[in-house]
Amino acid sequence: MSEYDYQDLGLVAGLEIHQQLDTATKLFCNCPTEIREPSASTRRFTRFLHPTKSELGELDDAALEESRVDREFEYLAYDTTCLVEADEEPPHRLDDEARDVVLQIASLLDMEAVDQAHVMRKLVIDGSNTSGFQRSALVAQDGEISTSDGPVGVEDLMLEEESAQRVEETDEGVVFSLDRLGIPLVEIGTRPDISSPEQAREAAETIGMLLRSTGTVKRGLGTIRQDVNVSIAEGARVEIKGVQALDQIDEIVRLEVGRQVELLDIRDELRARDASVGETADVTDVFEETESGVVGGAVNSGGKVTAVPLFGFDGLVGREVQPDRRLGTELSDHAKRHGAGGIFHTDELPAYGVTAEEVAALRDAVGAGDDDAVAIVAADAETADLSIEAVAERAETALDGVPEETRGANEDGTTRYLRPLPGAARMYPETDVPPVELDPSEVETPELLTEKVERYRSEFGLGPGLAEQVAYGRRMPLFERAISEGIDATFAAGLLESTMTELRRDDVPVENVTEDHLLDVMRLVEDDELAKEGVNDVLETVAEDPTLTADAAVEEAGLSGVSEDEVRDAVSDVVERNEGQVKEEGMGAFSALMGEAMGALRGRADGEIVSDVLREEIQKRA
Structure with missing residues (x-):
């Protein structure tokens, strides 16, 4: 995609930096912060998680959507796993070392620490926390960093517990490792002051440098993650999660801007066509004799094929919005959230074993004409129904332009749908952890x-x-x-x-x-x-x-030290073996004999001592 005039588009971006702290123990228990291989686990247990209402009786949209996916969560425990990590005992007091490190970070970011840190519960039911929520505390506010394109405000600094590490997905659900759960984690949120991809990367690099200046942050893959919030004037705020590499941030911002521009262009075309989304329907009969492996496999195993007509969408479902990602890919992402393998749509059919005759019959079955598109899902009955409804909902938002949502970063800089943006309904006070008094004067500001x-x-x-x-x-x-x-x-x-x-x-x-x-x-x-x-x-x-x-x-290694006499004996042997060369070349033989002498001593003697002795021995014989 071409480079855009970001100022003209009204690009606004902000960062959320998540960095693990290298403390001795976890945030709310005394377990070590060591990461081990899953094979080292000593036992397993399972949980099912469900959303709870906030203090005002509201349900968070992101948690509600997550709860629609029926999954079992299995946790790998270790010989050090305690009752707090298993959510069988209340959390202990907030770790003092983590508190001091986060106050150092606040100082480096020129932030104002709060008087008291109150721990809150943040509802998370994707299995990454055994309790169904993440504990988090606001530590400081109102900071600032400098970039070559101007200052970027730092809105808040949070101290949180790290989530469990996803190990694998199974037919029943997800397997997590508990050794990462509870590691102290700082979250740094900037203001939406970033106006170009390059500034986003520079701001992230600056914050990373400040964090490493403490000398108390973990290093290596997965220990720091960047989330990027991106929007343009006519678009919407999109949160992109899990950016692992700093050098990927500018490309992610560029590609997200391009995605929003394309979605807005699709919106305008859909409105010009007076497009709409029809009712979902069961079209299994159309594919009873299909030769498509995917569709036929679902039908023959007792599943069904569901469809939704997309009136006026012809040619637009297959339109590219990011490299190798189309509007149809966005629809497919939503279907996958409910267990489907993906979707087929008429912008790409006939293909994949689906014939032209079946496409025509499909259009007839849902009342779609030549200017319309149709999307289908083939899966077991429940999955097919849930998935096609999700596809229809996403197609409806295409009529409005860019949906607000949380997306995941792919390795190539593109993104995929994860869930709706979370709201305030997922936060409520943690009653098991008392407030912590904060005194920034008790810690020293680290050297940059x-x-x-x-x-x-x-x-x-x-x-x-x-x-x-x-x-x-x-x-x-x-x-x-x-x-x-x-x-x-x-x-x-x-x-x-x-x-x-x-x-x-x-x-x-x-x-x-x-x-x-x-x-x-x-x-x-x-x-x-x-x-x-x-x-x-x-x-x-x-x-x-x-x-x-x-x-x-x-x-x-056989490198125990040798005495100077032993060094002299070894060097003398080397010189005597090469007496003819020494007499002929004098000190010119030094380099060759030095290597031989060091080899004879096998690294057991300092090179300077060997050098001095060798010079003496050569001078004696030259």
Whole structure:
């Protein structure tokens, strides 16, 4: 799709950034925040969730639609799973460490903290919480960040519990893992001050930098998620959930603007045609002898085929609104929410085994003419009825233009329908957790990552590239700890960034190397108990057997330190074996013999010591 004049279209966008905090325990219990493989679970239990009314007796639209999908939720529990996580015990008090980190974030965002944080329940019945709601507390308001296109206001900062991790979908429902449930999570909501895709990405990058500046946020895939709210002047607010990568945000905004422009154009054409949506109907008889595998499979298994005539829609159901996504795809998304595999429509038929004769009979059955379209669903009776009604409802909104809704981000930057936008009816007070007094003066404002880069360059002499790598890297807190112990900054930075990257590229399982391993290796080098040349071998040994300590890995790798006398003996042997070369080339033989000497010592001696001894031995014989 072409680039648009976003100002002329009246583009308005805002961000919601969700970031997991790297605290020792979860937000409302003392369980660890470690993520494990589902295979490590020790037991399972199931739940069915239902919507509840708000304090005013209202039902949230999003929760109501979710409840129409009858599903069983299965939860994988672990040896650390407690009664709070299983929703069999009330939550404990809000975690102090998470409170302090979120106050640091509020300071970095120039926000005003509230006097008391009151925990609320946010109704969520998609199975991602065992309780049927997510606990959330407002911590601060009215902040601001700077971008090259002007300031972007930060409306609110929430402290919440992370949801359970979706593992798989089954015929009965969804399987979730409980190890993620309850991890402290901050939600940062900006004002709708963003006016271009590029500004959206820059704002997200700035907020991400501020969050990482605390040194207390989790890193890696899935630990930060961006939701993007997008609308244009004649369109509607659409919330796009689950954007994983920062470099995808600008493309998502562009494609959503394009989708809304296309939907508005379709609306105008539908109105010009005086289009309408007809009554749904059972058209199973039309397909009793069909050769279509999908349709025939549903009919032959006792299901049915339902249809809805879309008067005046001919040619528009197949119209592209995003790359490889059409208005028909939008209708199909709604059918899928109710269990259907999708829809067929006459803009794409005959095809998929459906013949021209069956298409003609289908049109006759629902009273559709050449200017009309027909959409069908083939499934079991209940699914077919619910799904075609959902298709009809979505087709009705096409007459109005762009529906307000929540959509999910796809990997290619396009989006799919998830559910209606939630409303205020899903929020109500949490009576099991007392309010928390907030005092921002009790926490220090962290140093920004941009400031760290400059400090690492000026104070420790790191090059600009390495300084930025360390400051923005996930091991920045470990680097800070190492240099606080007096470990050489250049060595520490190189080990944490260059050495670990090199080992990873050599397919060494560096994920098994813990921070304690890394720090202990640095200490051994600093104390002259391990030569720098032996670091790679020790780390590789630990990676292959993470039960080893750094000291044990040194022994295992055969890298225990040698005395200076042993170094001199080894170097002398090398020089004697190459005596002819030494007499002929003198110090010109140094480079070749240095490699041989280091090989003979197998990384057990520091290179500088070996170098000094080798020079002496060559000078004796030259």
